Amino acid sequence: xxxQSDRAPLLDxxxxxxxxxxxxxxxxxxxxxxxxxxxxxxxxxxSSPGATAVSVAVNEQVxxxxxxxxxxxxxxxxxxxxxxxxxxxxxxxxxxxxxIPQWEEKxxxxxxxxxxxxxxxxxxxxxxxxxxxxxxxxxxxxMASGSHRISSDFIYFRKGSYFGLACFANMPVESELxxxxxxxSVGILSPSYTLLYRYMHFLENQVRHQLEAPxxxxxxxxxxxxxxxxxxxxxxxxxxxxxxxxxQMINKCMHPEMKITHPAGCMSQFIKFFGxxxxxxxxxxLLRKRILIFSPPPVGVVCYRVYCCCCLANVSxxxxxxxxxxxxxxxxxxxxxIEALETEVSYVACTTEKIFEEKKxxxxxxxxxxxxxxxxxxxxxxxxxNTADRDKYRKLSEQRQVLLxxxxxxxxxxxxxxxxxxxFFMEQNNRIFxxxxxxxxxxxxTLTEEHMRAMGLDPQGDRTFLMDxxxxxxxxxxxxxxxxxxx
Numbered sequence: 001x002x003x004q005s006d007r008a009p010l011l012d013x014x015x016x017x018x019x020x021x022x023x024x025x026x027x028x029x030x031x032x033x034x035x036x037x038x039x040x041x042x043x044x045x046x047s048s049p050g051a052t053a054v055s056v057a058v059n060e061q062v063x064x065x066x067x068x069x070x071x072x073x074x075x076x077x078x079x080x081x082x083x084x085x086x087x088x089x090x091x092x093x094x095x096x097x098x099x100i101p102q103w104e105e106k107x108x109x110x111x112x113x114x115x116x117x118x119x120x121x122x123x124x125x126x127x128x129x130x131x132x133x134x135x136x137x138x139x140x141x142x143m144a145s146g147s148h149r150i151s152s153d154f155i156y157f158r159k160g161s162y163f164g165l166a167c168f169a170n171m172p173v174e175s176e177l178x179x180x181x182x183x184x185s186v187g188i189l190s191p192s193y194t195l196l197y198r199y200m201h202f203l204e205n206q207v208r209h210q211l212e213a214p215x216x217x218x219x220x221x222x223x224x225x226x227x228x229x230x231x232x233x234x235x236x237x238x239x240x241x242x243x244x245x246x247x248q249m250i251n252k253c254m255h256p257e258m259k260i261t262h263p264a265g266c267m268s269q270f271i272k273f274f275g276x277x278x279x280x281x282x283x284x285x286l287l288r289k290r291i292l293i294f295s296p297p298p299v300g301v302v303c304y305r306v307y308c309c310c311c312l313a314n315v316s317x318x319x320x321x322x323x324x325x326x327x328x329x330x331x332x333x334x335x336x337x338i339e340a341l342e343t344e345v346s347y348v349a350c351t352t353e354k355i356f357e358e359k360k361x362x363x364x365x366x367x368x369x370x371x372x373x374x375x376x377x378x379x380x381x382x383x384x385x386n387t388a389d390r391d392k393y394r395k396l397s398e399q400r401q402v403l404l405x406x407x408x409x410x411x412x413x414x415x416x417x418x419x420x421x422x423x424f425f426m427e428q429n430n431r432i433f434x435x436x437x438x439x440x441x442x443x444x445x446t447l448t449e450e451h452m453r454a455m456g457l458d459p460q461g462d463r464t465f466l467m468d469x470x471x472x473x474x475x476x477x478x479x480x481x482x483x484x485x486x487x
Contacts (some may be wrong), residue, residue, distance in 0.1 A: 087384045108229035110189040110222050112161060113141045114210055117148075117183040126184070127217050129224045129279040133189075135159075136334045142166030142185040144352045146335055148299045149286040154200060155185070156193060156303040162194035169205035171211040180474070184210050186220070191229070193329075228244035266304035268423040271400070273370065278312075278396075279389040280372050282425060283382050283465050284365050287472055288325045288346040292356060292363040303331045308347045314426045320433045324472055338362065379463070386461030396424050426475070433453055436470070439477045 113128035113135055123139040141157040141164065154170045166187030173182045186207040190196055206220060271278060284291060291309055295302040299309045310329050315321050326344035333341065333349045333356075341347070341362045357366055367373075372383060403420055432455045440448050447466075449459040456465060469481060 003037045007312050013355070019347055020469045067073050072459040074394075090485075108191050108195075109224060109227035110191065110229050111135065112188050112224045113138060113142075113186070114217070114220070115142045115166070115185040115187065116220075117143065119177065127220075129221060130228075138164065138187070138189075140336050141332060142179040143168055143183065143299050144299045144332060146352045148181065148183060150297050152204075153298040154204075154299075154300040154303075155187075156196070156306075157333075158328075158330045159189060162189050162191055163196065164189045165193070165196035166204065167200065167207045169204075169207045169211055171208075182211050182214075186210060192332075197315070213413065259283050266301075266308060267311075267417045268400075269301070270305055270308040271396070271421070275370070276385050276390060276393045277370055277372050279385065279392055280383060281309055281313045281365075282428075284379075285309055285327065285348070286429060287465075287468050289364040289379075290344065290346060290362070291348045291365045291367065294354065294357065295350060295352065295369070297330050297352050299350060299352055306350050308421075311422045312425050313429070314422060315429045315433060317416060317430055317433050317437070320473065323474060378468075381461075381464040382468075384461065386458040388456060388458035388462060392428065392456060396421075399424065428456060432457070432469075434472075436473075436475045436477060440475050445477045447479050 001395065003373060026246070026378070029098070077433050111128060111130065111133040114126045115138065116124060118124055123143050125135050128135055138159060139156075141159065142155055143166070144153065147153060147168055148170065151170050154166075154169065155166045157164045157166070164187050166185040168183070168185040170181055170183045172180060174180070175182070182362060184207055186203050188196065202223070209216070209219070241463055242300055274281065281291070293302055293309075303312065306329050309343040311326055313321075313327050328344065328347045330337070330341075330344075330347050330349035333351050334353055335355065337349075341349075356362065357368070364376060364379065365384050374380065399420055400417060435451055435455045436447075439445060439451060452459045452462065452466065463479070469475075470477060
């Protein structure tokens with residue numbers, strides 16, 4: 001959670017500029033966005049149709065790219081004083097190093113709202129801008145079930161094709177009508193979640209302000225007028241020709257940012273929390289399974305686990321993943337989302353409602369604390385960690401230790417754990433699919449044990465995983481590895 005300050009709400013908020021943001025800016029479409037070179041969907045952009053893929057040459061390789069790469073870095077929030085004037089909202093500083101071409105997304109706030117808990121009516125939207133915006137269900141998404149037991153939280157969620165961030169606070173009051181507690185959330189909607197972190201500090205202070213001085217919305221009104229987006233028209237797409245850039249360091253633009261305010265970074269926490277189970281989640285993510293993560297409140301850190309799961313499936317080989325289901329982050333969900341989930345074939349989400357565990361038709365993988373389980377018999381073998389899995393996790397741990405040592409001893413700040421984590425799994429994925437494509441283009445199309453070892457897979461322990469992978473991605477090869485368990 002963000003450390004709260006005692007300063008006034010308006011003065012206490014600032015947008016946190018990226019440490020590697022360029023001076024140049026370009027108009028960005030809110031639709032059809034994906035990370036450059038990545039075929040893993042659900043990485044921060046809306047899934048609306050209309051995005052035209054392009055290619056970009058990098059280091060003599062050609063990568064497919066969606067029109068809008070969103071590059072980012074950094075995990076620690078700057079504690080700098082910002083100007084209180086409203087005209088300074090949205091100001092950002094550019095990097096002093098022009099070596100790496102980068103892009104900055106424009107502010108696109110679709111709605112601002114305040115949700116309150118009423119002892120008679122339950123959760124309700126107390127105020128919003130614009131007044132005609134469809135916020136059905138937001139009152140439950142922005143105030144997680146069970147939040148009455150905690151003092152504060154932040155929640156990422158999905159509303160249709162848009163993303164939201166809300167900050168919740170619970171303040172004791174001497175009021176019989178409110179039953180001794182006043183609970184509210186202040187949130188925003190945007191076409192993308194990659195910039196929502198910028199406003200977390202502001203939303204935290206605004207929800208505190210709403211608790212202490214209910215009914216005063218002038219600061220929220222000014223914020224919305226400054227940040228409101230121009231909504232797309234017609235079929236929901238924006239007709240614009242996006243430029244193609246040649247990147248000097250493509251690894252800096254392979255993934256979007258979901259800023260975390262914990263100084264250790266969300267990837268580091270993700271690795272420490274799941275340990276070797278990360279490899280199991282990696283396989284299910286690559287197979288585009290429906291993954292549901294349960295945790296009691298607070299739900300903010302669990303939303304980061306959703307993001308980390310999505311990052312496991314990135315692939316930068318052209319053509320891979322085009323025909324497979326989109327791996328969509330839903331972030332926090334509740335019983336109001338059941339109808340929407342019934343039609344989803346691939347997603348990652350988190351919930352605080354234990355009742356979801358009983359609704360097995362809505363998910364393939366259920367994660368409770370560090371316990372990863374499935375009710376599908378054919379997926380049971382994927383829950384067992386094999387020798388190749390342990391080897392992958394050992395290599396990841398070793399690379400992390402080398403990075404941490406270089407940062408501590410040499411003061412090397414060029415890399416981050418986020419970069420290392422995402423690129424590690426992207427390289428694993430690329431190695432697998434590159435080998436499968438080579439075998440599928442050969443004459444006999446025979447996949448041997450040597451091929452599996454070259455892909456970093458266990459010839460026996462990963463047999464089921466590989467067979468499912470071939471089926472999901474429609475790759476035509478012949479798996480001839482003998483199974484010692486069969487006669």
